[in-house]
Amino acid sequence: MTREEFTVLRDFIYEKTGIYFTETKTYLLESRLANRLNELGLSSFEDYYYHLKYGAEKARTELANLFDVVTTNETSFFRNPPQLDAFKIILQKSYMNGSGPVAPLRIWSAACSTGEEPYTLAIILMELMEARKVNIPFTIFATDISSKVIDSARKAVFSQYSVRNTDAALKRKYFTEENNMFRLNDTVKRAVKIDFMNLMDDTAYRMYRQMxxxxxxxxxxxxDEKMKKKVIDNMYECMKPKGYLTIGHAESLHNISRAFKPLVFPGTIAYQKG
Ligand SMILES: C[S@@+](CC[C@H](N)C(=O)[O-])C[C@H]1O[C@@H](n2cnc3c(N)ncnc32)[C@H](O)[C@@H]1O
Structure with missing residues (x-):
């Protein structure tokens, strides 16, 4: 991949997804796109760029393939337990104490990948409701830009690796084991509404209000910083007053937004709409 090819493809990917490949990632981008070139029978990255940018109907389909290959989809059930413990604490304190909001709970897992995150949240909620003998209606919205992971999330059949941090009793209760794979039960599947949503698209946030x-x-x-700001500002608008935002444990809102109040929990921080 020449420097010019890298630059035009990097800018195109950024414009469509907000994902920014720095120059140190040239090789990574090249190897991820190489298969696409092979499959389309194109002989250069420049041709691939023109195909994406100016191609007709087929190029639109190719955008979906591009989203699949430029995204990193690593995830697992019960990832980063301190954040999930904070979720439980908030649920018990603010939603299950008898005086909490009565409207159905709305939860959004934005960038849900293959579904482990939203399904984990559903299991946590179901377990808490059962333990406390309460019934709170809830919907979990789960979205991603990659059609491949969305299909996989909808199938909800997971590898041993995906459930490696899942408690054995929960595995027995919520999954059926088949040939070393774990099929999620329908009750959990039904609680999660999975859709395509591109965080780059300002208009798409309208579908995810009052979280x-x-x-x-x-x-x-x-x-990059500009895209982070855009995403977080949009998310602010999507939340109920005093709603809670959780970002990755290695991520920060420093220099991104001052609109949230950081709440300290053991081993983690959650952000509350101020
Ligand atoms: C590393 S996974 C994180 C999955 C899950 N949230 C977790 O923490 O385990 C990142 C996900 O973000 C998605 N993604 C990347 N850019 C996106 C965008 N512009 N809009 C929506 N999803 C995006 C990718 O497709 C990928 O599935």
């Missing part, structure tokens, strides 16, 4: 919780974990790291 009590937003989990936007481990995706901001792929964005």
């Amino acid at each position: 009590d919780f937003i989990f936007c974990r481990n995706v901001l790291i792929y964005f």
Whole structure:
């Protein structure tokens, strides 16, 4: 990949997804796009760029393939337990104490990848409601830009690796084991509404209003500061007053937004709409 090819493709990917490949990632981008060139029978990255940018109908389909290959989809059930413990604490204190909000709970897992995050949240909520003998209606919205991971999330069949941090009793209760794979039970699947949503698209946020919780974990790291600000400002608008935002444990709102109040929990921080 020449420097010019890298630059035009990097800018194109940034414009469409907000994902910013720095020059040190040239090789990574080249190896991820190489398969696309092969499959389309194109002989240069420049041709691929022109195909994406000016191609007709087929190029639109190719955008979906591009989103699949430029995204990193690492995830697992019960990832980063301190953040999930904070979620439990907030639920018990503010939503299950008898005086909490009566409207159905709305939770959004933005950038949900193959679904482990939203399904984990559903299991946590179901377990808490059962333990406290309460019934709170809730919907979990789960979105991603990659059609491939969305399909996989909808199938909800997971590898041993995906459930490696899941408690054995929860595995027995919520999954059916088949040939070393774990099929999620329908009750949990039904609680999660999975859709395509591009965080770059300002108009798409309209579908995700009045959220009590937003989990936007481990995706901001792929964005530059301008895109991080845009995403977080949009998310602010999507939350109920005093709603809670959780970002990745290695991510920060420093220099991004002052609109949230940081709340300290053991081993983690959650952000509350101020
Ligand atoms: C590393 S995964 C994080 C999954 C999950 N949130 C977690 O923390 O385990 C990042 C996800 O962000 C998605 N993503 C990247 N850019 C996006 C965008 N512009 N809009 C929506 N999703 C995006 C990727 O497709 C990928 O599935």
